[in-house]
Amino acid sequence: EAGQAVPASQKSSWAAFIKTIASFSGDLSSLTAPPFILSPISLTEFPAYWCERPELFSAIADAKDEEDRSLRVLRWFISTLKGQYTSRNESMGSEKKPLNPVLGELFFGYWPDKNGRGQTDLAVEQVSHHPPITAYYISNKSKGLALQGHSAQKTSFSSGSIIVKQIGHAVLTVKLPDGGEERFVITLPKLRIDGIWYGSPYIELTDTSYIQSSSGWLSTIEYKGRGYFSGKSHQFKASVSAPGASSATHVFEGLWHTTSKDSKTNVPFTDVTCPKEEVTVAPIDAQDEWESRRLWAAVARGIREGDFETASREKSKIENEQRQRRRDEQAAGTRWELRHFRHLDNDPVYEKLVKICKSITPSTEDTYEFLCNVPPVGNEK
Numbered sequence: 001e002a003g004q005a006v007p008a009s010q011k012s013s014w015a016a017f018i019k020t021i022a023s024f025s026g027d028l029s030s031l032t033a034p035p036f037i038l039s040p041i042s043l044t045e046f047p048a049y050w051c052e053r054p055e056l057f058s059a060i061a062d063a064k065d066e067e068d069r070s071l072r073v074l075r076w077f078i079s080t081l082k083g084q085y086t087s088r089n090e091s092m093g094s095e096k097k098p099l100n101p102v103l104g105e106l107f108f109g110y111w112p113d114k115n116g117r118g119q120t121d122l123a124v125e126q127v128s129h130h131p132p133i134t135a136y137y138i139s140n141k142s143k144g145l146a147l148q149g150h151s152a153q154k155t156s157f158s159s160g161s162i163i164v165k166q167i168g169h170a171v172l173t174v175k176l177p178d179g180g181e182e183r184f185v186i187t188l189p190k191l192r193i194d195g196i197w198y199g200s201p202y203i204e205l206t207d208t209s210y211i212q213s214s215s216g217w218l219s220t221i222e223y224k225g226r227g228y229f230s231g232k233s234h235q236f237k238a239s240v241s242a243p244g245a246s247s248a249t250h251v252f253e254g255l256w257h258t259t260s261k262d263s264k265t266n267v268p269f270t271d272v273t274c275p276k277e278e279v280t281v282a283p284i285d286a287q288d289e290w291e292s293r294r295l296w297a298a299v300a301r302g303i304r305e306g307d308f309e310t311a312s313r314e315k316s317k318i319e320n321e322q323r324q325r326r327r328d329e330q331a332a333g334t335r336w337e338l339r340h341f342r343h344l345d346n347d348p349v350y351e352k353l354v355k356i357c358k359s360i361t362p363s364t365e366d367t368y369e370f371l372c373n374v375p376p377v378g379n380e381k
């Protein structure tokens with residue numbers, strides 16, 4: 001039945017929302033949606049999903065050679081997908097509409113050192129509001145690992161589903177014992193948001209994404225939903241091939257939200273059935289004014305407590321303040337300055353590595369370079 005998960009009082013507003021998205025393509029984040037579908041969490045928090053299994057990230061540093069490093073990068077990458085794409089369903093019952101970050105919004109956090117894995121730090125900045133673009137930097141200094149990326153989305157509507165093309169990419173840099181560096185360009189899968197009609201949206205991944213290493217090793221990851229390779233949701237098949245080779249050295253298959261294994265040997269590859277580790281952030285009153293949880297505190301409280309009047313009043317306050325800022329900047333002939341990232345029109349690492357893998361498009365992309373100027377979070381350092 002249509003709208004079966006929608007509270008009775010919000011059915012007509014959900015129907016209106018669906019109508020708007022059906023005739024619309026571009027920036028979904030700015031559309032007004034009924035209260036039941038609102039999440040109290042801003043998109044600037046999402047880059048934390050990259051590191052909720054910090055020991056898999058740090059294990060990349062222990063690889064014995066290039067082949068092993070590509071396998072470890074792939075294992076870490078696949079193991080992030082459950083958090084990235086199913087965690088709102090687990091914590092809130094369905095996919096929800098995140099808070100739309102303001103320009104300059106920040107999110108800082110870390111995962112503490114444990115069992116010699118080293119501390120992992122996260123820095124996020126909303127580097128554009130229209131269209132929304134989020135830049136992030138995740139590093140484990142003691143292991144010589146750094147992930148720099150940015151994320152934007154292009155949405156469209158097709159036979160009842162929202163199709164989300166992810167724009168942007170990430171580059172993982174691994175310092176090698178001999179003083180050199182290996183780099184990995186990571187592209188992002190396409191999303192289909194199903195269940196809209198019923199008011200209980202969830203994500204399925206589709207198409208293909210790639211991890212191209214500067215060593216030449218390439219991982220090609222294909223995503224399928226129910227009714228393709230098997231009757232199950234969230235299926236993937238990853239092929240890992242040696243430099244220049246056209247056939248795969250390793251093939252892994254399984255479900256990205258539970259387990260997978262080596263297709264030839266049946267040796268387990270990924271297992272994300274055990275709990276993940278959430279990022280540690282400073283207490284709200286110790287945070288910078290621009291840090292996400294502090295900035296959105298009143299709105300988030302309203303959403304959590306079902307007080308949507310307060311939530312929407314507080315949200316308007318933030319939005320009006322933003323509009324005024326933009327007007328003031330225009331009048332003064334100044335521009336908003338990013339604090340922790342610098343925009344570059346070209347990403348030379350991306351451009352070099354996508355020449356090795358012709359399937360990766362586009363052939364050129366911009367990037368946001370981290371300025372390494374974030375103060376330590378909390379007092380555990």
Ligand code: CLR
Pocket residue numbers: 028029037046047049084085095096097098151153164166193201
């Ligand atoms: C952001 C980057 C993360 C992975 C990720 C997961 C969920 C995506 C999100 C990204 C972008 C915004 C998104 C969200 C799911 C729903 C939401 C597409 C890609 C849209 C804006 C909200 C749609 C509203 C419906 C739920 C009704 O690494």
